[in-house]
Amino acid sequence: MQTYETGVSNKSEYYIYTAGSQAKSMYFYPLCTGHFYYAPGYKLSRNRYDSFLFMLVLGGECNIIVNNKTYTAKKNQIVFLDCYQPHIYYSDNGWEAKWLHFDGPVARQYFETITDNFNVVLTLKDSYLFQKNLDKLYRNFRDNLPIKDALISQYITNMLTQLLIDKDIPSKINTSADVIEETTAYISEHLCETLTLEQLAKRASLSPYYFTRIFKKETGYTPHEYIIATRVNHAKFLLKNTNISIKEICFLSGFANESSFCSTFKKWEKLTPGNYRLTTTQTTNQ
Known part of the structure; x- marks a missing residue:
């Protein structure tokens, strides 16, 4: 026209x-x-x-x-x-x-x-x-x-x-993305260890406030939420694909004790770990 x-x-x-x-x-x-x-x-x-x-x-x-x-x-x-x-x-x-x-x-x-x-x-x-x-x-x-x-x-x-x-992204955004990518990889590799906001922010050479802000921007989670989500997802994988006991899965996923693991898992998944396992197909360890 x-x-x-x-x-x-x-x-x-x-x-x-x-x-x-x-x-x-x-x-x-x-x-x-x-x-x-x-x-x-x-x-x-x-x-x-x-x-x-x-x-x-x-x-x-x-x-x-x-x-x-x-x-x-x-x-x-x-x-x-x-x-x-x-x-x-x-x-x-x-x-x-x-x-x-x-x-x-x-x-x-x-x-x-x-x-x-x-x-x-x-x-x-x-x-x-x-x-x-x-x-x-x-x-x-x-x-x-x-x-x-x-x-x-x-x-x-x-x-x-x-x-x-x-697109040409400003260098500060590139730097932020790189920092968060490295941090999430570190979390995955050290999931069974104690992970604190102060420790992660120090590794990134940032203040806890600014680190939390850019972490939330890049991932959609606060650092604490991301750690918990990753631990719960790891536990879900073990519950679905192994016959390892729930107590052992608790520690393999980085939780301090079984009570904390069960309450956190139920909060995130609306099921206890045991009930979650019953709703999925289990396999035996090879």
């Missing part, structure tokens, strides 16, 4: 799509996509537009305002916006971009992980694959090809995945 929006060249095009209920429940799905040439002075301000936006800048540069902060996106950079929130984008000199409004059951989780809720302008080491998937999706609509929801979702997933694994 040709656009008639003020400040957008009439050689620009866009396409609207209405996803079915099944696609909305299962997939990432597009709402609209386009290739726009924005004139100098163009400005768009919205309180919300229920979707998430990819904008690949192909030329020029644009400014984006979200949460009272201004960002600038240049050629080959990607703007990733939560359009459920107020947002503005504009340029004094104009820019060219391909864009996609999309949504899906886990779109917000991807957005929050990729942008860390503030880094809405992203730089890929190589934007070729991202652009290739965006082009495929755009051409599907431009060339009036049959729309296959699963395939369209795959294109969007490919773009999201590349942003997850290949």
